[in-house]
Amino acid sequence: MSDVIELNEIEALADYQADWQRLLKVTPGGSFFRSLEWLQVYWKHFAADQKLRVLIVVDRGEVTGIVPLCVRRIKSKYGLCRILTFPFDDWGSFYGPVSASQKTTLCAAFNYILHSRRDWDLIDLRCVDSAGFDGGETEQALHSEKISFETLLWCQTAYVDLKQDWDQYLRSRSSRARKTYLCSEKRVQQEGKVKYLRYRPAGAENGEGDPRWDLYDQCEEIARQSWQGRSTTGTTLSHASVAPFFRDAHERAAQAGTVDLNMLYVAGRPAAFNYNYVHEGLVYSLRMGFDPRVSIKGAGCVLMGRMIRDSMQRGDRILDIGPGSLAAKKNWYTSVENSYRYVHYSATSVTAKLMQLSHQFADWYRDRFANESTDQGTVTDYSKFSATWR
Incomplete structure (x- = not known):
């Protein structure tokens, strides 16, 4: 016993x-x-x-x-x-x-x-x-x-099965979902140079525990400028009641090698973020948002698509987009x-x-x-x- x-x-x-x-x-x-x-x-x-x-x-x-x-x-x-x-x-x-x-x-x-x-x-x-x-x-x-x-x-919660290639996944989406994504890519690229950045440190034990506060601060600022800045739920990245908790968790996650921070820049400006945790190929999407001041319709959609494609190429297994709001996630998930x-x-x-x-x-x-x-x-x-x- x-x-x-x-x-x-x-x-x-x-x-x-x-x-x-x-x-x-x-x-x-x-x-x-x-x-x-x-x-x-x-x-x-x-x-x-x-x-x-x-x-x-x-x-x-x-x-x-x-x-x-x-x-x-x-x-x-x-x-x-x-x-x-x-x-x-x-x-x-x-x-x-x-x-x-x-x-x-x-x-x-x-x-x-x-x-x-x-x-x-x-x-x-x-x-x-x-x-x-x-x-x-x-x-x-x-x-x-x-x-x-x-x-x-x-x-x-909504899952995306990442154990497939991007073309296969895109073909499995509805015609409306495919059109929305491809049109968003075209529209955003017309606004200027598009850069996708993914920061996934391997952890302090591998010499990669830098929290990259510059990137995290960009995520927080985007959240502050978006609808999340007006949210009263107390769960958004920039909300005063939980922002210190998120920052402490970010620092520890970077040291543990579980941070997965995604940014989309358009014409040199931070336009959207997707902040995740990752462990053994399981990616959890904690918070996401886009900056309405960078008035580019579809920037968040472009970031999500590029992130999913990159995860597939990296060999990740599952993207958990998070619980709730399933209707807003239907273009992406492969299972509930x-x-x-x-x-x-x-x-x-x-x-x-x-x-x-x-x-x-x-x-x-x-x-x-x-x-x-x-x-x-x-x-x-x-x-x-x-x-x-x-």
Whole structure:
């Protein structure tokens, strides 16, 4: 049986940095979001009202898995609720343990959680791609440990399959999408010299950890001048509430070799950016934007096309354009992937029981009224009636 070590202080995780890096390299669907570097930056900026519970799984003296968790206290219409969840907050599309074997690691973690102090009302694991890299192992681990749970569709993200050549990909697009892209290329080139720049440092251990703040500042300035500068969501690159977090994450990502920064210049001026993280050929598009002051219709479209083409030539595997706004991404994606949420309710918590009844009602409502047909099949939008908390 595996041993589990629980760590509650972010500083204590530094002792496991080498193990974390080793395991991330073999984690299916691993990304910068699952790295220790990202967690350290995230915790620095968003630790308020959260308690860290990172579980280190050890088998015969060797660290075989890491499960980052936290307990978050949030208000619900049923009172204060304590949620044991991933320290993630939907910054990317998918999350999970750091391990070559998700199921084995999660089984050890679940067993430990059920037999340790109960400081939570719900176990709420979100952003699990059960049909993708997770391969159903989260669900298998819950069944193995005899943990009752509900499965809810959480969100959908758009993928571009990069394991093909550009001409093949372009032919697979609709005639309207092809025309839009080709016309955008022609229009932008008429405005002056077009330059595409991609900055993807190999990381500090390879002598390439320079954050290139000049390029990052250009991305931030474009975001500030675009609609993002007026956004009140608090998630855009230039928003005052998160800009320091993004900058800290950028510096650590550059050192880790996971930055993928794309710029399009037209007539010598920065016109559009696409800021990504990359890990083992998986590219995640974190933020993108174009500068309306450089009044070139289609600059963002040109940048996206050139970035996809370059990724194919580099041998990248998948571009995750990010969750939401699927209609705006339909010209590009080759598939839509679901992420799920697994919820277990504590049998001793009144709040948890009320939450469970709320979700049961939501299930009934969904089955009777709320199935929505999309071009990807029938998808239930839980955000309309069952999102008692986020």
